[in-house]
Amino acid sequence: MQQHSATIHVHPAGLLLALVGNPNCGKTALFNRLTGSRQKVANYAGVTVERKEGRIKTASGKTLRLLDLPGTYSLYPRSPDERVTCDVLAGRAKGERKPDLVVCVLDATNLRRNLRLLMGIQRLGLPCVVALNMADLAARRGIHIDAEALSRSLGVPVIKTVATHGDGIAELTGVLEQRDHWRPLQISGLSAQGHADQSDQARVNSILGELGLAAQSSELPSDRVDRWVLHPVFGPALLAVLLFLLFQAVFSWAEPPKDLIEAGVSWLGQQAITLMPDNWLRSLLVDGVIAGAGGVLAFLPQILILFFFILVLEESGYLPRAAYLLDRMMGSVGLSGRSFIPLLSSFACAIPGVMATRSIANPRDRLVTIMIAPMMTCSARLPVYALLIGAFVPQRELRGGIELQGLVLFALYFAGIVGAMAVAWILKRFTNGSQTRPLMMELPAYHWPQPRNIAIGLWQRAEIFLRRVGGIILVLTVALWALSSFPGAPEGATGAPIQYSIAGWLGRGLAVIFEPIGFNWQISLALVPGLAAREVAISALGTVYALSAASGDAAQALGPLIAQSWSLPTAFSLLAWYVFAPQCLATLAAVKRETGGYRMPLIMAAYLFGLAYLASFITYRVSTWLLG
Ligand SMILES: Nc1nc2c(ncn2[C@@H]2O[C@H](COP(=O)(O)OP(=O)(O)OP(=O)(O)O)[C@@H](O)[C@H]2O)c(=O)[nH]1
Numbered sequence: 001m002q003q004h005s006a007t008i009h010v011h012p013a014g015l016l017l018a019l020v021g022n023p024n025c026g027k028t029a030l031f032n033r034l035t036g037s038r039q040k041v042a043n044y045a046g047v048t049v050e051r052k053e054g055r056i057k058t059a060s061g062k063t064l065r066l067l068d069l070p071g072t073y074s075l076y077p078r079s080p081d082e083r084v085t086c087d088v089l090a091g092r093a094k095g096e097r098k099p100d101l102v103v104c105v106l107d108a109t110n111l112r113r114n115l116r117l118l119m120g121i122q123r124l125g126l127p128c129v130v131a132l133n134m135a136d137l138a139a140r141r142g143i144h145i146d147a148e149a150l151s152r153s154l155g156v157p158v159i160k161t162v163a164t165h166g167d168g169i170a171e172l173t174g175v176l177e178q179r180d181h182w183r184p185l186q187i188s189g190l191s192a193q194g195h196a197d198q199s200d201q202a203r204v205n206s207i208l209g210e211l212g213l214a215a216q217s218s219e220l221p222s223d224r225v226d227r228w229v230l231h232p233v234f235g236p237a238l239l240a241v242l243l244f245l246l247f248q249a250v251f252s253w254a255e256p257p258k259d260l261i262e263a264g265v266s267w268l269g270q271q272a273i274t275l276m277p278d279n280w281l282r283s284l285l286v287d288g289v290i291a292g293a294g295g296v297l298a299f300l301p302q303i304l305i306l307f308f309f310i311l312v313l314e315e316s317g318y319l320p321r322a323a324y325l326l327d328r329m330m331g332s333v334g335l336s337g338r339s340f341i342p343l344l345s346s347f348a349c350a351i352p353g354v355m356a357t358r359s360i361a362n363p364r365d366r367l368v369t370i371m372i373a374p375m376m377t378c379s380a381r382l383p384v385y386a387l388l389i390g391a392f393v394p395q396r397e398l399r400g401g402i403e404l405q406g407l408v409l410f411a412l413y414f415a416g417i418v419g420a421m422a423v424a425w426i427l428k429r430f431t432n433g434s435q436t437r438p439l440m441m442e443l444p445a446y447h448w449p450q451p452r453n454i455a456i457g458l459w460q461r462a463e464i465f466l467r468r469v470g471g472i473i474l475v476l477t478v479a480l481w482a483l484s485s486f487p488g489a490p491e492g493a494t495g496a497p498i499q500y501s502i503a504g505w506l507g508r509g510l511a512v513i514f515e516p517i518g519f520n521w522q523i524s525l526a527l528v529p530g531l532a533a534r535e536v537a538i539s540a541l542g543t544v545y546a547l548s549a550a551s552g553d554a555a556q557a558l559g560p561l562i563a564q565s566w567s568l569p570t571a572f573s574l575l576a577w578y579v580f581a582p583q584c585l586a587t588l589a590a591v592k593r594e595t596g597g598y599r600m601p602l603i604m605a606a607y608l609f610g611l612a613y614l615a616s617f618i619t620y621r622v623s624t625w626l627l628g
């Protein structure tokens with residue numbers, strides 16, 4: 001074995017380009033255009049939090065490597081995501097060399113601030129090409145920038161682009177492949193660091209003056225909208241209405257497609273039963289694959305509706321406004337509005353939510369946000385909630401056209417939020433360093449969401465969901481089917497064979513722990529594979545119940561089945577469990593990655609399981625007492 005080994009970084013060949021710019025200036029939109037990737041683009045600062053790589057194929061057949069980086073305001077990083085960018089520029093990033101060329105993306109509607117970063121990059125001595133993005137928005141606002149004059153003042157090529165429509169992309173690629181455009185800039189009279197900021201400021205002023213852009217801009221259309229959206233009374237009211245609509249829509253719009261998928265899945269099951277001989281293979285297909293994994297498919301429409309709302313909110317530029325509105329409220333539990341976007345992202349999935357905390361500068365705030373993110377109702381919980389609500393809550397319209405089922409769903413989301421805020425408040429009392437900090441957050445211009453982007457976003461979501469159903473959900477359900485089918489029932493046994501199987505024994509053993517909170521052995525058993533991913537609990541229940549049915553019975557939909565066999569308190573208790581329980585290994589792994597050790601994920605799992613058990617216990621006892 002070699003004793004003195006040194007790490008050798010093998011850098012892929014080819015020139016390395018890096019996209020750098022202020023947050024939300026359109027770097028990722030440009031990256032997607034240049035490389036054909038589909039990285040996440042959204043209208044708020046801090047969307048990209050890690051380095052992503054892609055390849056540009058130029059017209060002459062060359063390949064260039066391109067990095068998309070988190071946005072930064074300066075080269076003095078204040079948060080973990082900004083540090084990623086600064087490290088790459090300084091050549092300090094692990095496993096990556098210093099870029100050969102920086103593609104500096106400037107937001108044409110805010111040149112003053114954007115140019116200041118460019119000055120810093122030039123001072124690092126890196127060759128630079130400027131993409132003057134958002135040229136469409138600038139033109140609409142009457143800001144006319146002479147790209148050639150700007151190029152002359154800066155000494156580097158300047159290309160106007162509209163990343164969302166692809167304008168200027170071909171021209172930009174053309175410039176990128178010509179090395180002679182890549183001159184590191186010599187700025188005369190460079191002074192020491194301390195004076196650098198001042199001289200940058202002076203240079204920016206003189207450039208803006210030359211371009212005739214020195215005057216401050218007048219009121220923007222977004223400002224007029226914001227007078228209402230950020231209004232102290234109308235603002236919060238609008239936010240409440242938006243969220244409420246979302247939950248109503250999740251149930252009422254999803255109904256027809258959901259019924260259709262359910263009918264399709266049950267038809268498949270029927271076909272298999274009539275066409276195949278009664279053997280283990282048929283059981284695997286009908287009870288494992290179709291009743292299990294197939295049963296989860298029906299929740300696709302609800303997930304897509306949820307994401308439709310999330311995507312529209314992200315693209316429109318509303319999210320930072322909501323963060324602003326909630327800043328005061330978040331302050332009362334020791335968090336700032338900064339935590340809002342990571343927490344909201346967790347409604348999709350806690351993993352990107354945990355990653356998004358990289359844009360929070362304060363380490364304590366960041367940790368608290370990570371610790372409470374899993375309590376935000378992620379989309380994997382939606383199938384569980386929808387199943388139980390569909391089975392136990394009557395479909396009834398209350399006064400004012402409010403759907404009862406949507407209302408219960410809203411309450412469950414709310415319970416998660418309240419739980420999270422309570423934990424944040426407790427953490428505030430036991431940790432120090434939580435003085436209220438003013439919220440510094442950019443409010444981007446409103447954009448109309450583009451149907452194409454929304455469609456791509458929904459398609460990606462559908463793909464992720466279907467991959468989960470065909471992957472982890474299917475695999476675990478088949479494993480559970482195997483454990484539930486072997487060993488078979490002994491001679492002369494009276495009950496369903498599953499009772500004599502390994503899973504039957506396991507379920508009954510676990511039921512001892514879960515009996516006080518009202519779970520039967522089938523639920524206890526389903527929670528075990530459900531630890532890997534939440535929806536697996538549904539497919540697991542589908543399989544366990546299909547196998548518990550007297551043989552020869554047609555597979556029945558899971559909803560009506562549990563409606564017959566569970567008591568109402570049991571259903572409520574399971575819902576309460578799902579509000580808190582950390583039934584997701586991938587999230588715990590992400591927390592380990594982001595906090596750099598096992599300590600935080602272990603603490604998180606322990607406290608969330610504790611909370612879940614407590615909440616279920618109280619729910620079960622109180623509802624038994626009320627109903628009994
Ligand atoms: N009108 C217009 N909108 C654009 C243009 N380029 C990007 N956008 C929009 O601007 C918003 C921000 O784009 P992103 O690509 O996510 O910005 P980013 O610079 O990667 O942002 P961070 O990753 O947060 O630093 C999105 O809503 C885009 O659709 C453009 O040229 N014109």
Ligand SMILES: [Mg+2]
Pocket residue numbers: 027028029040047048069070071
């Ligand atoms: Mg980005």
